[in-house]
Amino acid sequence: MKAIKSIGLALLVLAVFSALGCGRHSGSEVYTMIVTRSALPYWQTAAAGFNKAAAQYGVKAKVVGPENFNPQAELAALHDAIASKPAGILIQAADITLLQSEINAAINAGIPVITIDSDAPGSRRLYFIGTNNIESGRVGARRVIEKLGGRGNVVFFTLPGQSNLEDRLKGFKEVFATRPDIHIVDVVDTKGDTRYAFDWTQEALALSGDKRVDAFVSLEAASGKAVADALKRSKTTDRLLVAWDVDPDTLAGIKDGVIDSTVAQKPFTMGYVGLKALDEIHHDPPKSLSKDYSTNSFAPYPVFVDTGTALVDKTNVDSYIATAAEEAK
Numbered sequence: 001m002k003a004i005k006s007i008g009l010a011l012l013v014l015a016v017f018s019a020l021g022c023g024r025h026s027g028s029e030v031y032t033m034i035v036t037r038s039a040l041p042y043w044q045t046a047a048a049g050f051n052k053a054a055a056q057y058g059v060k061a062k063v064v065g066p067e068n069f070n071p072q073a074e075l076a077a078l079h080d081a082i083a084s085k086p087a088g089i090l091i092q093a094a095d096i097t098l099l100q101s102e103i104n105a106a107i108n109a110g111i112p113v114i115t116i117d118s119d120a121p122g123s124r125r126l127y128f129i130g131t132n133n134i135e136s137g138r139v140g141a142r143r144v145i146e147k148l149g150g151r152g153n154v155v156f157f158t159l160p161g162q163s164n165l166e167d168r169l170k171g172f173k174e175v176f177a178t179r180p181d182i183h184i185v186d187v188v189d190t191k192g193d194t195r196y197a198f199d200w201t202q203e204a205l206a207l208s209g210d211k212r213v214d215a216f217v218s219l220e221a222a223s224g225k226a227v228a229d230a231l232k233r234s235k236t237t238d239r240l241l242v243a244w245d246v247d248p249d250t251l252a253g254i255k256d257g258v259i260d261s262t263v264a265q266k267p268f269t270m271g272y273v274g275l276k277a278l279d280e281i282h283h284d285p286p287k288s289l290s291k292d293y294s295t296n297s298f299a300p301y302p303v304f305v306d307t308g309t310a311l312v313d314k315t316n317v318d319s320y321i322a323t324a325a326e327e328a329k
Contacts, residue, residue, distance in 0.1 A: 024283055029059040031275050032086045035117075036074040036094040037192065039067035041247035042221040042267050043092075046116070048327075049271030050090065057279055062086070069159065069192025071095035078102045088112040088278030090129075090271070093120035095161045107289045112281040116270040118164040119304075124290050126281065129274050129305040131265045133164045136309040137171020140242050140263050143311060144172075144182070144215050147240050147260060151181040152214030155204060157188050157197050157223040165219045168244075172217070185213065190223050197223035201230035205239070215240035225249040228258045246312060246320050254317045261313040264320070268327075269307045277305075 033050045035043045047063040054061035064081065066073035071094045079102060081089055089106055093099050093115050103123040106113045112126060119128040144154060156172070158165045169187065176182045190197045197218070204213045216239065218224035224243030231239060243250050243262040253259035286293075286300060293299035312320055 025058045025279075027058060027060070029279075029282070030062060030084070030086045031059060031088050031090070031278050032062045032064060032081045032084070033090040033116075033271060033274070034074060034077050034081060035063070035065040035092040036071060037067070037069050037222065038063065038065045040221055042245050042265075046267035046271040049268035049273075050275050051271075053272045053275035053279075057275075059087070059275075059279065061275065065092075069094070071098050071161070075099055075102060078106070082106045082109055082111060085109070086111060087282040088114070088275075090114050090116055090274040090278060091120075091125075092117045093123075093163065094118060094159075096120045096122065096163055097161065099123070104290075110289060112278055112285070112289060114274055114277055114281075116274050117265075117267070118162045121163070124292075126289070126293065127301050127303055127305065129270050129277065130164065130307060131309055132304075132306045133167035134171040134174070136263050136265070137168035137173075138175050139171075139309060139311055140168070140217060141172040141175035143242055143261055143313075144217065144240065145175065145179055148182065148214055150179050152240075153183050153185045153212060154215045154217060155186045155188060155213050156184065156217045156219055157190050157200075157227065158219040159192060160189055162220075168219045185211070190220075192222075194222050194226035197226040198230045201227045202234065205230070205234050205236055213239065215242070217242045218244055221245040221247055221250070224259060224262065225253065228253045231258050246324070248324070251312070251317055251321050251324070254312065254314060255321075257314075261311055264310045264312050266307040273305065273307065 051061045064077045074094050075098055082105060089111055100120055100123045103113050103120055103125055107124040115125045115128045117130045188200055207213060216227050218227060221244055227241055241259050243259050246264045250262050293301050294303045
């Protein structure tokens with residue numbers, strides 16, 4: 001009888017520990033990631049990280065947002081997400097001005113919000129997970145200076161209104177300011193349409209003399225391939241192209257030599273760490289979500305989690321291709 005009681009007690013203890021370990025999470029918990037341009041490989045990679053963390057925790061993950069660049073549609077997706085009352089929201093702030101009040105509305109509704117990739121520092125979001133974009137711009141700038149020999153005209157392709165892209169451009173400008181013979185001749189708004197970048201590049205390739213464009217820099221993931229396609233179609237081999245991120249087309253362009261290099265981020269890590277951070281906040285919430293923790297020396301949260309930056313060129317592109325192939329298995 002004592003043996004039976006001992007076994008019963010042991011099973012009870014195991015059950016309690018099991019409940020403590022697994023009971024934290026509920027299958028009804030839903031975490032939502034909201035992005036714009038969800039069809040891009042970059043955001044599909046971020047979604048994979050988000051979904052992997054959700055699977056590990058046994059919670060539900062939803063990734064929503066327009067397939068193409070459409071901040072208004074992202075705003076609508078955020079509004080719908082708030083109405084569904086998720087356990088937390090991870091969001092790319094594609095347009096800070098447009099999204100700020102709705103991010104604040106989520107916080108007011110008791111929903112933790114963390115930004116990834118592109119921040120909304122004026123909002124009440126808890127903190128930002130992503131790239132140190134000013135430093136990544138400096139990395140790209142040093143590459144341009146090196147390859148141009150410190151002299152030449154540079155054009156950027158970007159999307160105004162995204163803090164990450166503006167910070168990258170700021171990093172470039174800081175470094176270029178030390179080289180008076182490097183000139184930024186245009187900063188092109190692609191309006192989220194890669195065809196615009198392609199057409200603009202084709203026209204720019206016809207310029208000569210003082211107006212000749214020596215280097216093209218894509219500050220976001222999509223336009224790099226479009227610029228590369230324009231260079232290939234015109235059989236131009238004497239211009240520099242620095243891209244952003246490591247989608248398959250960009251890596252292939254580096255292998256082919258049409259793209260000199262790209263600045264790599266870690267979107268998988270952003271999504272993965274982002275869900276885990278939201279889960280922690282959901283299960284151990286602060287006394288107030290709306291408090292400004294950035295100025296609190298005893299804050300439970302950081303202001304910024306840097307997920308890392310690296311330059312990819314012909315010397316290391318094979319390792320990035322191999323890693324992507326391994327993850328795809």
